[in-house]
Amino acid sequence: GKGLRWASRATSSERLTTPMLRREGALVPVSWDEALDVWAEKVRSAVSRHGPLSLMHLSSAGSLYFSKLLLPHLFAALGGYTTKKGNLCSSAGSFGLTESFGEVPVTRPETLSDHARGVLFWGRNALETHAHVVPLLQRVRGRGGEIASLEIRETPTTRFADRWWRVNPGGDWALAAWLCARLLEEGASNGWRERVENPEEFERTVRSLDGAFLLRTAGVSAECxxxxxxxxKRFAPVTHYAAFGAQRYLHGDAQFRWIGALAVLLGAFSGPGAGLAFSKDEMALFPSALLPKVAYVRRLPVATWPVELESLDPPVEALSISGANPVRQSPGSDFVREALRKIPFTVCIDFxxxxxxxxxxxxLPTTxxxxxxxxxxGSYWHNYVVRSERILPPRGESLEETEIFTRLARRLGLPLDLTEMKREVDRTMLASPLLERVGEGVFRWDEPDYWRASQRKAALPVSVPEAxxxxxxxxxxxxxxxKEYINGQSWDAPSVEAIPRLSVHPLDAAFFDLKEGDEAVARGRRRGALRVVVREDASLGRGYCVLPQGTEGVNSLTEPLASPGFGAPFAESWI
Structure with missing residues (x-):
């Protein structure tokens, strides 16, 4: 499994063990003193010429440990910085749910396993990417319930499910809206209107929609x-389990607003087990008193910052990157590569x-x-937090990021000790009355279940997106x-093909005069190109194709666009 692979990752010969500085076009080993002296001088120069906004820092989900929130203290001490807004994973869906419910609703795992009679996956391939939920699904089945899936293709999860239906990419909202219309026609009760702030406007909107148009958009027959x-209705209460992939469209927020509306009509507020599960704030328990307070922050959309750099004033002169690999993971990766080459000084902290x-x-090598x-x-899906325990010595000269930033601060004459701040976070968490120790390094948080605890009224959608x-x-x-990839990385993943497989419907393959096993070149709307092997898959619909994320070069085919909530609409790409 992916977790077990971390042991071999940590001891791999691929580990960085010493700082490396580019000289005459090549990265060469240098000492920590030299590396930090060079970095400090570049920071001083950038700030003196253009002010603190000329410093940019990018971090992502390469590590979600609490200490990563301490790193911006350095930039706070310098007066400000430039960073990203939104994330590559869940921003559009989270934005849509917040628009409807005031926050991203939390459904506790035990609520699902103990009360749901049905679980409906909206595009989530749980058996590959969320396997820890499987025991909960088995408990639902053990109580006579069923698991169902809406997907764009056959997956291990659709094979595990008791039934599944194919839906067009980005068509989930339309199917949810059609179901809302049918429920209103049948006189949906369960008191949903009392928990909605705009019931009349929502109902007028739903009744005005063309059912045939909705089904065409969803790609689902009236029978299905x-x-x-x-x-x-048969397996109520149903927990709707929405996928990150379902919101990676320019209308990703609307996808989730309509799925949320369906959950409300089906009784999300009226009884346990009938809510919606998606994601949540992994950092919710971080001690707020220790968060950095930065005077000036310039935020750029996570997916489009590379194409916005040249118009910035002041310009970005020095960029640091930690816990992220945007050249591999970000849409429009060729733009990312070009941006890194244009910025005068760039730093990457990785292992x-x-x-x-x-x-x-x-x-710079990190631990x-x-x-x-x-x-x-924390976690994006359950109410447990874990405390790290050192079980291996640091590899070579690698340092924790808090120590790296502390040493840089000293060279800049800043009275910052992020390592001590990290210890303070640890002491605060260990003393927290919110946590119950349930194992070695494992703590349970009695996190409120949104659908039972919130007194907010939902604002249901009153418009439909344009695809x-x-x-x-x-x-x-x-x-x-x-499932083999860890945060989209494949350098140590088993069974990764030298040439990625592009899954396509047989009739679409024939349109391009291709067949199973043929090699071809996939070309994006811009300049990106990727050699692929054709895989015919009759479980797909027409008009779209599938490639694995994390594949080298795949994001040269994707578009650097921003969706509502500053998400990354990867699926708004065409080849």
Missing amino acids: ASELLEWL VLSDTAKECDLV TFLEEEGDWK AEGREGALRLVTVHR
């Missing part, structure tokens, strides 16, 4: 949609020489969580997670 409706590190001027002590991590159209003869590209 009616079958799903009967399933939802291996990633695609991004290879493009930077300074590369993995197996080499760190007293750091904390983007690709050029004639092009296929929408959908990139999907693979």
